[in-house]
Amino acid sequence: MVGNLFMAAAGIVAAYYSHSQAILVDGLFSLIGFTSAVFGKRVARNAQKKPDKFRPYGYAGDEALFTTFRSLSLLGLVVFAISNAALSIAGYLNGEAQTELVFAPMVGYFVVVGLTCLLLWGFHTRSWLKTGKQSDVLRLEKKAAAFDGIITFAAAVGLLGIHFFKDGFLAPIVPVGDSIIVLVLCATVIVQYFRDFMSGVQELAGATAAPQHIAAARRAVRDTLRSDGGTLIDLSVSKLGRGYTIMVYYDPQLPCLAARIDQLTLQLQTELSAIFESLDVIVVVSQQGRVLEPA
Structure with a gap:
């Protein structure tokens, strides 16, 4: 929870000073991670309870609800980010001026947040293994930490690449390079988030196991x-x-x-x-x- 909240705050601050949509999206992913961790902690505890008169089939279904709505919230963020990026590119093609990126705040952000993602992934993986690979909450959280790290790394490569080659072969896309990176990153993760969402829906619908x-x-x-x-x-x-x-x-x-x-x-x-x-x-x-x- 602390790690995700730290990354969310870092992303919002870095996005403000760098004017980067890609960093803002990365920070919002972490903010969803913090919110889901708050609920996930309670869900993980409830999932271990035995059936009672209130829940005759037990509390394991809370994990399926959690994974479904967490994936749905991430899909919503991805759709929002894609829409904003597409509007920015359309505005540029129509002659609208684009905000210039400031690259100085990006370097520190990418290093610190990248290391934090790695630590979170290791922490969640260790905890998941302790449950005998049974906790869907921890499985989803470790996957989310890995994706967050991949997104951060890809954003770093794309944005810093734009900075170093802005006077070279990338010159034509520099004004909308940030928006293009957002589209590429969202296209990369949307399939996985949709699979997680459909997997949760199938469990809630009572579909057969694998x-x-x-x-x-x-x-x-x-x-x-x-x-x-x-x-x-x-x-x-x-x-x-x-x-x-x-x-x-x-x-x-x-x-x-x-x-x-x-x-x-x-x-x-x-x-x-x-x-x-x-x-x-x-x-x-x-x-x-x-x-x-x-x-």
């Missing part, structure tokens, strides 16, 4: 179900935040007591916990699976 997770779950339950003597009719895996819900549709073949199904559920829970750190296993006694056909 094929490799489904295959791993099937392999894990196969031997236990075979030894129980019944038949696996169907299996579904859905992901919500760091939590997985695994539905096992099972035909025990013979009449059985509820205690047998409870014991089977506990056995499957043990087998699957070696693959999924946070999960719920639900055994549904059925001869047809997830879609019941009328008799």
